[in-house]
Amino acid sequence: MVAGRPVVITRPVKQGVLFQQRLSQAGLTGVLFPLLEIAELPDKTALLASLARLDSYAMVAFVSPNAIDHYVAHVQSWPKQVDIAVMGAGGVAALQAYGGKLQGVRIISPTNALKTDSETLLEELDLQRLAEKRVLIVRGQSGREFLADALRNHAVLVDQLPAYVRSEPVFDAQRQQQLQELLRQQAIWVITSSEALRTLHSWIGLLDEDIIVANMQRQQIVVPHQRIAETAQQLGFHSITLTGSGDEQLLVALQSQI
Template sequence: MPDPVVITRPAAQAAPLAERLTALGHDAVLFPLLEIQPLPDQSALRAALADMSGVALVAFVSPNAIDAACALRSEWPRAVTLAVMGEGSRAALARHGLTAANATIVSPANTERTDSQTLLETLDLEMLRGKRALIVRGESGRELLGDALRAAGMEVTQVAAYRRSIPPFDPARKRELARLLACDSRWIITSSEALRGLLDMARALDGDQSVVSLQQKSLIVPHVRIEESARALGFRSVTLTGSGDEALIAALQSRP
């Protein structure tokens, strides 16, 4: 049996990658580190999506934001630019039928740093001056994008589309983490927040011993900011792949 490849994305996003890895002969294990839940009250999101008058830019901070928004609105005016952070979000748009053939989509050119800063470098901020922007995001997150668009002269509305939480560390999860720490597992980490949560779980499992065991595992990460976080948290074997499943799979396949 090959060494486990642990996919830590939220469950809904992890399944397609797990299927591809299994087909390639990997032992893909789902161990979600974040849960994505719909908001009990979606009235604010529904209202924001219903009124697109004057909106020139809709920025989605994650695939979760895209899924939540597209569940309420299936068609988007071609004149509205849809801004996303990386290849995972482009794939999410495509799942909802939105591609370059029927929508105006922009994303960072640098696939190793797909974040608000590199997205801002891609946008034509001068052309957007004086127009409306809608940012679809979780209940919490960085304010960089909204602040920068306001500074560029845009009228910005931010609307929450979902909430994130750390899954309960119940007995079944404790047994699974202990099993994964006891073998030569490799971990796909797609969130710095999730990685910190994983360290907390290891500490709760068996104190410093489990933390050290986790820090010795190989991590595969799609973003330089996650790589920086991982190294600051004591991980030494960190492979940076860039954005998208293809890059993650290529990194796994290249291991001797």
């Protein structure tokens, strides 16, 4: 616990378990409370078809570790001339699981460990070299358009490919009870997506108890990006800690509160 309070991990289960292990190694205890679920596409026709033309791309950009897991797993051997771009340390770590397929492949990611997102990735790209060439962006079924729009503005030919389905978990009786307990304990919530934060806010509203809603305002939210911090403010959260990007920065912020 941090100062006797639970650290709530709201990521999808796979990433949540990994971060829980990181917390344990740092002497902290995390509670899994996923606010997003990740599932396979119901129809992989387009995804599998893209593998046949993978070598026609100058670069493939993955928006998240989930995008990596749901695409690279289907690749037999990655073409060495096709660069890979990822948003940050989480993406680099996810690629390590497929190292045997990626020998000799150039991996591009933001060099500023304190800020890793589409904007900082764009700063690392050789946009003149990519002009008039094809780039594939692998993502969920929806997401930000910043990177695709920015690349197109530099004459890059962009394809976007959904690789997985992101959804809100079912807010069943067990989750309702767990949420009420966490709210009463004034937990520290690690929120790494605005979508997850909106789900939390929605679920709290469904509890329909004045004491629970009041407790919401006293929850501490730890976020790694300004956009998420702004969303938290808009939704009525009062105690918001903005860290640098990446798990290391989140851990430093949590440890500082012991």
